[in-house]
Structures are given as structure tokens and as C-alpha cells.
């Protein structure tokens with residue numbers, strides 16, 4: 056194959072390959088092997104076979120400029136003018152110091168458990184069966200039990216049937232906003248908040264209303280005012296290790312927010328994306344403390360199990376659950392049973408708990424390494440708080456910093472960070488960076504901070 060590929064690379068397009076019989080003799084390979092190699096080359100688009108005539112180097116068609124201008128009129132104005140690809144999802148060359156990504160490095164994943172679970176699942180009926188729309192019953196039960204084990208005695212925990220499995224919580228957010236809020240209706244969100252939630256809200260056509268949120272969450276009276284002024288019936292929030300700020304609501308603050316939500320007959324859409332990434336704190340979801348159907352709970356395994364095992368759950372009760380399930384069915388019918396079986400295998404394996412116990416200290420090391428590096432080499436980058444969990448530092452930059460220019464300068468010098476602007480539903484009230492400490496090579500945090508510090512100093516000479 057390699058030899059033929061070299062030959063093809065230097066041959067003119069349309070050149071005829073030697074016959075199968077010649078290739079068999081030349082490579083002392085069987086006809087079956089030669090046919091297999093040729094089939095692969097055809098599949099790779101390098102050669103084309105003309106039955107009864109032979110195999111030929113693929114004719115390269117001359118490039119011509121295409122005119123798609125008619126689509127402008129057919130499509131009309133775009134729904135959104137936001138950047139199409141957000142920084143957290145960018146893939147960058149291996150030698151870049153990557154502080155931008157939202158996804159943990161492989162060394163933080165339960166690699167052995169994931170590989171073994173796929174092997175077991177490949178031998179099971181999961182590769183053939185269609186799971187129910189709401190999810191594999193055992194996986195529904197696992198998600199429900201996660202909440203039940205931390206629910207106070209007086210609270211009725213959710214049933215497995217209250218759980219709907221999604222292919223990632225991004226998909227869960229899209230459906231939840233569509234089902235429970237709907238086009239033109241208001242949705243309160245923390246500001247700043249997860250850009251993907253803003254994108255999902257925009258897709259669902261809902262009207263996003265920002266509510267400022269600090270290190271302990273939103274101020275209850277401000278939230279109450281926003282409910283009253285807008286008539287909103289839903290509030291999207293991350294009570295634990297929020298992306299991007301790392302904020303965690305205290306239990307009394309969480310109680311007050313729940314009270315406000317209940318008083319306004321509204322839903323709290325609780326996004327528990329970092330449930331498995333506690334460092335100094337084990338998060339207790341608000342959903343475990345509510346049995347009145349006001350909390351719609353999202354829990355994702357994408358980042359803690361594997362970005363390839365894209366499994367999450369939405370837990371909802373009453374008619375809200377029925378509406379979400381009905382929309383989920385319309386959207387995707389069901390989530391791959393194979394991935395559900397793999398996720399279930401991993402989270403019910405004794406090694407999963409062991410893995411999680413080791414994860415907190417490793418995240419703590421990385422977080423502290425980045426904090427120290429910033430303090431030493433980039434004192435103008437000031438983290439708003441030391442997060443007690445999650446994967447990110449949210450850092451304030453000096454006033455009048457041109458964040459876009461800072462990002463460009465850093466990238467040119469080999470570091471990529473995420474501009475804070477992407478997390479604000481409105482105009483950013485200041486200059487911020489989000490720095491993720493779960494990426495590859497924490498040994499390079501010092502160099503990364505040095506580059507950011509230098510680029511920032513270039514904008515603010517003493």
C-alpha cells in the first residue's frame with residue numbers, strides 16, 4: 056500500500072496501475088491481498104477502478120470557483136451574529152500551551168475503565184438493541200440514585216422514570232429551553248454564564264435576561280426583581296463550580312434562590328456540569344432538596360467519563376418531564392444504547408469511586424500550580440476566587456485591556472486562553488480571561504503565565 060501510494064503520488068492523473076497479476080508477482084503477495092490494497096486505495100480516493108479495464112490514478116478535476124450567492128437570498132439574515140466557533144472547542148497544535156479548552160486531559164480520565172467498558176459492551180446485546188427513548192432503565196436508576204443518596208429524609212427523591220438520558224447536556228439544554236420556555240419568552244440566566252447555554256437559548260428563540268451573579272450566586276432580591284419585571288418562569292444557573300467563574304452557592308444562598316423560584320411559580324434549570332470535579336467541596340445538588348418539580352436538573356458524564364462517551368441526564372418531574380421527553384423523542388428518538396451501556400458499566404464499577412477520589416487532589420495540584428504561576432509571572436491577571444471545584448480560573452484583567460488583542464498576542468507566542476467576553480449574555484462589564492487548568496502538560500503553566508504576563512505588560516507599560 057505504502058509503495059503504491061508513493062507511485063501514485065508521482066504518476067500523472069489517469070495513469071494505469073500495473074495489472075493485479077503483475078502486482079502479485081512484484082510484491083510476492085496473494086491476489087486477495089493485492090485486491091484488498093487496491094480496494095483501500097479506491098476508498099481513499101487515490102485511484103478509480105474501471106471494471107474489465109483496470110485501475111487508474113484518479114483524474115484530478117480542475118478546481119473552479121463555485122457561486123453560492125443564491126443561498127444568501129434563500130437563507131435570509133442569520134439568526135445569530137455570535138462567533139460560530141467558541142474558543143473552548145478549538146483544537147490547537149500539540150505544542151501550544153492550551154489553557155482554553157473545556158475538556159480535561161486524558162490523564163484525568165478513567166482510561167482503563169473506559170477501554171474495558173467498551174470491550175465488554177462490544178460483546179453484549181447493547182451493540183444491537185434499541186434502548187427506550189428515556190434511556191436504559193438501569194442508567195436512569197443510577198442517575199436517580201445519585202440524587203436520592205444525598206436527599207434529606209423529608210424530601211421524596213426522584214424516581215428512575217423522572218430521568219431522561221441525553222447525548223450530552225448541551226442537547227439536554229437545547230431541549231429543556233425549547234420545551235419549558237419557548238420562542239419569544241424570557242429566560243433568566245446568571246451573568247456571566249456558560250456560552251453553550253446562551254447558544255442553546257438563542258436556538259430555542261428564548262429571550263435571555265441576565266442576572267448578575269457573584270462568588271456566592273445571584274442576590275435573591277435581584278433575582279426576585281428580574282422575575283417580577285419580566286414575567287420569566289425559568290432561571291438557568293450553575294450552583295456548583297460555575298463555568299466560567301468557579302462560584303459555588305452557599306447552602307443558605309441556595310435555599311433563598313429556591314424560595315424565590317418557588318414564589319414565582321418558576322423552574323430552576325440546575326446545570327451540575329462539574330459534579331465530579333469537586334476539590335475542597337462535594338456538591339449537593341439543589342435538585343436533591345426539592346420534590347416540588349421546580350428544579351430541572353442536568354448532570355453530564357462527558358467530561359468526567361470521556362468526551363467520547365457523550366451521556367448526560369435531565370431529571371424533571373410532572374408535566375415538565377413529559378414535555379421534555381416528547382421533544383427529545385422528536386429530536387433524536389433515543390440515545391445510542393452502546394454509549395449508555397458503556398457509561399453505566401463505568402459509573403457502577405468499583406474503580407469509578409476510586410478514580411473520583413484521586414481526581415480532586417490532582418485538580419487541586421493543577422489549580423494551585425496555575426495560581427502560583429499567575430501570581431509570579433502575570434500579576435495583572437487576577438483570579439476572582441480560588442474555586443473549590445471545577446476546571447477553570449476566572450481572572451480579571453486591568454481596565455481598558457484589549458482582550459481580543461491579548462488573546463492574539465498570546466496565541467502568536469504559543470499560548471491559548473479564552474476571552475471572557477464569550478460568557479457574557481450582554482456587554483462584558485470588564486476584561487476577563489478564562490483559564491482552564493485541566494488541559495495537557497501542567498508543567499508548562501509557568502511558561503504560559505510568563506507569556507500572558509508579557510503580552511499584558513505590552514498593553515499596560517508602567
Ligand SMILES: Cc1ncc(COP(=O)(O)O)c(C=O)c1O
Nearest residue numbers: 157223224225249298328355357
Ligand atoms: C456549564 C456547562 N453545561 C453544559 C456543558 C455541556 O456538556 P456536555 O459536554 O455534556 O454537552 C458544558 C460543557 O462545557 C458546560 O460547561
